[in-house]
Every structure is written in structure tokens, then in C-alpha cells.
Amino acid sequence: MKNLIPAALLVLLAACQPATEAPASADAAPPPPPAGEPTTDAAPASDLPAQPSLVVETLDDGPFDLAAMRGQWVVVNFWATWCKPCLKEIPDLSAFDAARDDVRVIGLAYEEIEPDAMREFLAKYPAGYPIAILDVYNPPADFETPRGLPMTYLVAPDGTVAKKFLGPITSKELAEAIDGAPAAG
Secondary structure, three states: OOOHHHHHHHHHHHOOOOOOOOOOOOOOOOOOOOOOOOEEEOOOOOOOOOOOOOEEEOOOOOEEEHHHHOOOEEEEEEEOOOOHHHHHHHHHHHHHHHHOOOEEEEEEEOOOOOHHHHHHHHHHOOOOOOEEEOOOOOOOOOOOOOOOOOEEEEEOOOOOEEEEEEOOOOHHHHHHHHHOOOOOO
16 A cells, blocks of 8 residues: 555656656655645745846747846746646636736747647636747756746746746735735835
8 A cells, every 4th residue: 555655656757747758756846836735935046047038039929038028027838738737727817917007927838739730729727827838858058947837937027037836826925925025225
């Protein structure tokens, strides 16, 4: 019975990991939270810059440069088409992006997919924000490589990472994080 619990946990953890990643081992970092229970970190990992850079070519909206977004909150959402919790976030993130003038959302598709296939997917699951397809073998250096999806960073108007969420996130939780952030001085 004791051996069944770790094995079952590994099967569950592999569900929302990119196909290019191996399932977590018992000696690996703690597992991602169950759906609906995101974890948060108040600061980026110590070896990452306090003000990450991110310049990506989006699918249909041209280049996206995180530095050009200073003065606004930016939601950087790592996701994939095969990740069910990720798909559930798309309409909520779209509405959040549309409803707030002080927030921009960027979706970073963390998977191997051709642009035309992504466009077909987005015709069925429209996102109201720019989407970029990342190279899973060369992800953005200023962000941690996702160990599970979805993974979302809330970048403050000064360009620093205010919070990191591993697991599904809602617009309500993002709004609470923004409203609870210290005022810029």
C-alpha cells in the first residue's frame, strides 16, 4: 500500500507536465499543487534578475517586450494546449486583460507546436491577449523553466516579479495580489 501512494502521485503529476519533461522523481522538488490550489512566491529565484526581460514574437500581434510594459501590471502565463487547467484559464485571463487598463496578459505556449496548428487551436479556444510559442529547449532565461503548468508570473509596474503562481490562477486571485501589493514609492 505504501508503494501505491508515491506511484499514484507520480502519475497525477505527469498529467500537466510538457511531454519533453520526465515525470518528477521522489527526490525531486515538491510536487505542484492540486488543481485550484496555486502556490505563490513573493520574489523570483535568487539567481534570476529582479527585473526579468522578455522579448518574444507573438503569433499574430507582433513583438512583445516586457520592458515596454513598465507602468502596467503584466501577467506572464506559461501554458500548453494539452493542459486542461491552462485551457480553463484562457477565458478568465482574457476577460481580466480586457477589463483592466492597468494590466496586460501575455500567453507563452510552452510546447512544440507549429504556428498554423496553434492558430487552429486558438480559433476554438480564443485568447483575447497575445500568444507566443516558446522553444521548450530554449525557454526565456529570466524566468524559471516551468516544472508544471500553468505557471504564471505577476510582474509589477516597476518590472519586478511581484508573485509567481504554480497551478491554476483566477482573475480574482490576480486582482487580490495587485490590490494587496505595496504602493510604488
